[in-house]
Amino acid sequence: MLNTEYNLLDCPVRDQIVACYSWSKTCGISLAIIWLSVAHTSFAQMIEFQHVFKSFGRGRNILADVNFRIGPGEFIFVSGPSGAGKSTLLKLVGGLEPPSRGGVTVNGHRIDRLAARARPYLRRTVGLILQDAHLLFDRNAIDNVLLPLAVIGLDRATAGARARAAMEKVGLRGKEDLNPVEMSGGEQQRLAIARAIVGRPAILIADEPTANLDDTSARHIMDVFRDFNQVGVTTLIASHDTRLMARYAQRTLHLDAGRFNDIPGVPE
Ligand SMILES: Nc1ncnc2c1ncn2[C@@H]1O[C@H](COP(=O)(O)OP(=O)(O)OP(=O)(O)O)[C@@H](O)[C@H]1O
Ligand SMILES: [Mg+2]
DSSP states (O other): OOOGGGGGTOOOHHHHHHHHHHHHHHHHHOHHHHHHHHHHHHSSSSSEEEEEEESTTEEEEEEEEEEEEEEOEEEEEESSTSSSHHHHHHHHTSSOOOEEEEEEEEEEGGGGGGGGGGHHHHHEEEEOOOOSOOOOOTSOHHHHHHHHHHHOOOHHHHHHHHHHHHHHHTTTTOTTTOGGSSSSSHHHHHHHHHHHTOOOOSSEESSSSSTOOHHHHHHHHHHHHHHHTTTEEEEEOOOOOOOHHHHHHHHEEEETTEEEEEEESOOO
């Protein structure tokens, strides 16, 4: 059920299509051009790795010559044993780590070359849920969720309504005034998810988002990701739970001891 204050259909891809249509109408340009623009929106790559290498200091290559392209609206499972580099790969997409070599392109921008002043753009485009929730304990739950909206410059009433709706979406209604320290591990993880989705990013990246959750809550959270994915949000999720991910993901990026495999579906 969609919440009217937090309409999932207000997704970035739809916004682009609507903007393209109104612009064309204003300029009196034909439907063919509208179609071409929409097609461009649909077929453009959202994420591209070109010959990416990543090592820390003088250590071994965690990623070695990794190449892949992810289109808009794909649902990707990032798999592999502990220490294989799943979090590292997600951090490269989120711009939290630079590649040691190679190109990382996100929504048409080479983020390894992005100037520091362009970082807020990346924060708006990519919603990140990291392995540690990185919540701020000097403020209550709803203020944590409001943080990404501060950079967009929304008025207080709209921002407040969107933050409450995002909390409701992850099952945290009524917990708005709690300090994160008063919340369980699973609730903190769901709070981090609310903070990532509140800005309606084009890409959602989640690192083990169901690790602290029971089966029912894990399914509920995965359904939240699926709702966003179904309205065009590109979704990448690292997890050890292959059985759960098989219900949602269409493709797997598998890492293991420096080897990288791009696999359709989710292997057993
Ligand atoms: N900042 C860092 N400095 C040095 N080494 C690092 C750093 N971050 C990650 N590593 C190393 O890179 C390797 C891959 O780590 P990463 O966290 O990406 O693995 P992972 O697949 O996410 O594992 P897990 O399933 O346990 O979360 C590990 O050997 C780790 O020690
Ligand atoms: Mg990890």
